[in-house]
Amino acid sequence: MAWLPLESNPDVMNKFLQKLGVSEKWNIVDVYGLDSESLAWVPRPVASVILLFPCSDQYYKYSQEQCNEIKEKGQVLLSDVYYLKQIVSNACGTVALIHSVANNADQIPIADGPFKKLLDESRDLSPEERGELLQKTAQQIISAHQELAMEGQTEVNPNEQVNFHFVAFVHKGGYLFELDGRKEFPINHGSTSPETLLEDAAKVCKDYIAREPNDVNFTVMALTSNEN
Numbered sequence: 175m176a177w178l179p180l181e182s183n184p185d186v187m188n189k190f191l192q193k194l195g196v197s198e199k200w201n202i203v204d205v206y207g208l209d210s211e212s213l214a215w216v217p218r219p220v221a222s223v224i225l226l227f228p229c230s231d232q233y234y235k236y237s238q239e240q241c242n243e244i245k246e247k248g249q250v251l252l253s254d255v256y257y258l259k260q261i262v263s264n265a266c267g268t269v270a271l272i273h274s275v276a277n278n279a280d281q282i283p284i285a286d287g288p289f290k291k292l293l294d295e296s297r298d299l300s301p302e303e304r305g306e307l308l309q310k311t312a313q314q315i316i317s318a319h320q321e322l323a324m325e326g327q328t329e330v331n332p333n334e335q336v337n338f339h340f341v342a343f344v345h346k347g348g349y350l351f352e353l354d355g356r357k358e359f360p361i362n363h364g365s366t367s368p369e370t371l372l373e374d375a376a377k378v379c380k381d382y383i384a385r386e387p388n389d390v391n392f393t394v395m396a397l398t399s400n401e402n
Contacts, residue, residue: 188201189322193318194288199401205223213373213376219369221282222277223342223372223375225392227392228391229337230389232386240361244359249362250349251359251360252349255346256279257273257360258301261308266339266341270340292307296308349363363378376394
């Protein structure tokens with residue numbers, strides 16, 4: 175089964191989050207540039223950074239090399255990183271939003287409802303079990319995803335091959351983690367802090383862009399609070 179692809183549109187994503195009970199104090203905003211001046215315009219605090227990027231042969235080749243290197247050398251992984259495996263096509267936008275909110279549950283209020291229920295029931299499950307639970311029992315989340323995917327400005331078809339993918343970057347325990355539900359595990363990109371998450375994630379986004387010098391189809395967004 176394939177979901178309808180979610181558009182990289184902050185308005186659509188914010189409606190989705192609010193339907194799931196996420197506090198309206200927290201919103202997805204566009205990040206218009208990765209230089210220091212552009213980043214300075216992004217409201218703080220930043221809970222996560224979300225990147226939409228093109229899936230090319232170069233991307234798949236690099237991802238496999240990265241995975242193999244981590245398996246060989248190891249990396250620091252923390253048990254409290256909430257990581258969910260994506261088991262259905264086109265769900266990456268929702269998975270990125272789940273990763274963004276679930277790893278900031280201490281500061282992002284979530285009202286009682288399907289999203290809070292999913293997080294509560296999946297806290298002690300494996301990443302694969304979390305993905306299965308999302309697909310099998312979270313019908314209201316799936317319905318909200320499908321409904322808001324239809325609101326985007328781009329015509330959507332669940333059976334059409336989508337060549338773009340969402341990933342989320344979050345701070346956990348002093349580290350910057352890249353959370354991609356299609357990879358084998360979270361990727362630790364080194365040290366960060368709540369205050370420098372945006373700048374440190376921007377560096378990784380720049381690396382993605384540098385690997386695709388002839389492609390301009392990248393979008394960066396941030397989950398931020400409008401109340402300091």
